Amino acid sequence: MEQPVTIGRKEQIMEVAQKLFKEKGYSGTSMRDIAEDLGIKVSSIYNHVQSKEEILKNICISMADAFFSSIDEIKDLGVFPGEKLHLAIESHISVITSNLEAAPVFLHEWKYLTEPELSEFKALRGNYEKIFRDIIQDGIAKQSFQEVDDRFLTMMIFSSMNWIYDWYKADGKMSPRDIAETLSEFILNGINK
Amino acid sequence: MEQPVTIGRKEQIMEVAQKLFKEKGYSGTSMRDIAEDLGIKVSSIYNHVQSKEEILKNICISMADAFFSSIDEIKDLGVFPGEKLHLAIESHISVITSNLEAAPVFLHEWKYLTEPELSEFKALRGNYEKIFRDIIQDGIAKQSFQEVDDRFLTMMIFSSMNWIYDWYKADGKMSPRDIAETLSEFILNGINK
DNA sequence: CCTACCGATCGGTAGG
């Protein structure tokens, strides 16, 4: 009601930044690039964000939140480990394919965060990865899964999931669910007893 | 005999650049960073390389060469598709783990190349990926492999292989060969008839 | 290999 023109400006800045950080990287994107894309002057950006790094932090943390809120619905479910891993994979891929611009920033640009955000971010990511690893370890303990190297398997699953943004096309023949099903089936087929 | 002090200087520049490009990205690394690491002034670098981008180009192209010369020994072998895929995976992982600093530059920083090198690079990478895809398609045609989506499988294999630099430790419990064997076994187990 | 320097651009601020 008060400033209809600038409502959502911060969100616009975040969206443009996601696109440019993905395309040119955090270091390769200037605040002037972001301003130009929005049709405003660079100094105006600072009415909405405090610094370039704050933009990066917002993108990384909100992606982390998206991953957590998605996995939280799954991690305490009383289902078999195979089904839980299946759901976790589907959940992760859904967040990736729903955030095709923020995902690569989350995956590659977080390293430009400085302390203390850098450590916070790493801790969040570690906690998240541990959820997957716990599912795998639980599956092995319950003899649902074969005796696999859980670190190797966790890394392989994340690698497969995290590279999807690179080749996924919204208009391709595989939907996010198709991809999740195919990957999940492939993985479970490899480890189920 | 003439300038013993500067012999190998270009190679030193490339090595330092690989390390810094991996750590801070191409855009985030300045020519002054590279010079400082070598204990020389930035202007001296230009006696050995023409530009910052030439350094990037050299790293990307020499990695591409390494991948090709490694796969070339395999691609025309008269072995079963499963064995050929196994050898190709081993070959690729060996190049990655032998070039832990150049590999991430090859994988992530190539996008900062400008034309015409950018198109050259993409073409090289496409040709290389096609070798893997051909092996998979051949395996399906010869009914060694199950009817899988070869694009999906190729991407999944590359994803798994290309993220290895991120978690592989030379002093870890898995050697490059262990990793290659485990991954290859997992993949083949999933597609062999 | 160095000193000295170039114009361009960087993230960010003052002040309105």
Add this chain to the structure above:
DNA sequence: CCTACCGATCGGTAGG
């Protein structure tokens, strides 16, 4: 939201 500006740093060159 803007104009005007800051000091720092960028890739790169001239000249020795």
